[in-house]
Amino acid sequence: MNEEILSHPDLIWALRNYVMDSGRLLVVEVDGQGLIGESNLAFRSHFSSFKRVRGEPLSRFLGGGRGDTLEIESGLVNRTPVAHVFKSLDGGETYLFHAYPVAQGSLLIGELANAAKSDIIERMGNLAIEMSRLVRDLRKTNHELAMANDLNLELARTDPLTGLANRRYFMERLQTTLAHAQARDHRLSLVMIDLDHFKQVNDRFGHAGGDATLVAFAGLLKSQVRAADLSGRFGGEEFVLYMLDADLRAASEAAGRLRVQMSQLRPLDADFRVTASFGVTELSPGETAETLLIRADDLLYRAKAEGRNRVIAEACGA
Numbered sequence: 001m002n003e004e005i006l007s008h009p010d011l012i013w014a015l016r017n018y019v020m021d022s023g024r025l026l027v028v029e030v031d032g033q034g035l036i037g038e039s040n041l042a043f044r045s046h047f048s049s050f051k052r053v054r055g056e057p058l059s060r061f062l063g064g065g066r067g068d069t070l071e072i073e074s075g076l077v078n079r080t081p082v083a084h085v086f087k088s089l090d091g092g093e094t095y096l097f098h099a100y101p102v103a104q105g106s107l108l109i110g111e112l113a114n115a116a117k118s119d120i121i122e123r124m125g126n127l128a129i130e131m132s133r134l135v136r137d138l139r140k141t142n143h144e145l146a147m148a149n150d151l152n153l154e155l156a157r158t159d160p161l162t163g164l165a166n167r168r169y170f171m172e173r174l175q176t177t178l179a180h181a182q183a184r185d186h187r188l189s190l191v192m193i194d195l196d197h198f199k200q201v202n203d204r205f206g207h208a209g210g211d212a213t214l215v216a217f218a219g220l221l222k223s224q225v226r227a228a229d230l231s232g233r234f235g236g237e238e239f240v241l242y243m244l245d246a247d248l249r250a251a252s253e254a255a256g257r258l259r260v261q262m263s264q265l266r267p268l269d270a271d272f273r274v275t276a277s278f279g280v281t282e283l284s285p286g287e288t289a290e291t292l293l294i295r296a297d298d299l300l301y302r303a304k305a306e307g308r309n310r311v312i313a314e315a316c317g318a
């Protein structure tokens with residue numbers, strides 16, 4: 001019998017229900033004082049000469065095999081079944097009982113001690129198999145559920161087209177990382193990016209061509225970010241990247257690399273290049289995510305206004 005399985009109170013409860021309807025097994029629950037609570041029909045019929053069963057001391061019905069008083073061993077606190085041989089005091093047969101701990105007392109399951117075939121052992125064997133199957137199924141279901149939850153979480157955080165963080169998740173992570181950086185005096189830089197003349201991409205290559213370009217740029221972004229950084233799609237053809245432990249210069253260099261890589265990429269046609277504009281800024285002490293984003297956005301706007309396909313980097317108050 002698998003003790004790990006049977007030690008669980010719910011499973012002892014299952015065992016109780018499983019054996020209660022047996023015609024051959026005597027099943028009886030006794031409380032800490034040895035008084036009977038529930039009993040099965042087989043037990044009550046066996047002692048049908050007794051007026052009452054419930055509430056009576058078990059010792060009226062059974063006597064210990066080694067003496068006249070019935071003692072349920074303290075070994076039960078170890079939550080292991082204990083086998084006892086009890087005699088039926090009405091002059092009947094001797095029963096072998098297995099005892100299991102329940103909430104306030106014990107569950108006793110007995111069968112004829114000299115039975116040729118042990119019903120209790122057979123039933124418990126079947127139950128053990130059934131229970132390990134249930135536990136296995138339960139573990140499998142739990143695992144599948146955990147995987148489905150992970151997937152849901154992932155979907156809720158991700159932009160479906162590019163697989164980058166979506167705006168909501170990016171903002172959530174930016175707030176946390178920014179607080180972390182402020183508290184520990186770490187540098188943090190932000191890069192806002194917008195693909196240039198994207199409308200023309202759609203006009204020339206259709207929406208699918210536009211999508212393929214967004215995916216291609218997202219691929220470049222992913223290849224650039226370190227574990228502490230996060231890139232996201234803010235919406236449309238607008239992207240964003242924060243870099244922890246990167247000052248303005250490092251972030252501006254990273255943006256420069258991205259710009260060059262993008263301008264060299266030909267995601268749709270060998271003759272058609274797509275470029276991007278970048279606004280880069282660095283977090284200044286005490287500032288919020290909102291002002292940081294606004295500043296990066298203004299710098300991006302300037303990069304567009306000054307001809308696109310360029311990086312404009314500036315610190316606060318520069």
Ligand SMILES: Nc1nc2c(ncn2[C@@H]2O[C@H](COP(=O)(O)OP(=O)(O)OP(=O)(O)O)[C@@H](O)[C@H]2O)c(=O)[nH]1
Binds near residue numbers: 195196214
């Ligand atoms: N294919 C595709 N197009 C998108 C998506 N989201 C937004 N767009 C298109 O992106 C284009 C953005 O155009 P605009 O905001 O005018 O800017 P632009 O043409 O990139 O020009 P500048 O930003 O000024 O360089 C619009 O045509 C949108 O329809 C998308 O998920 N897929």
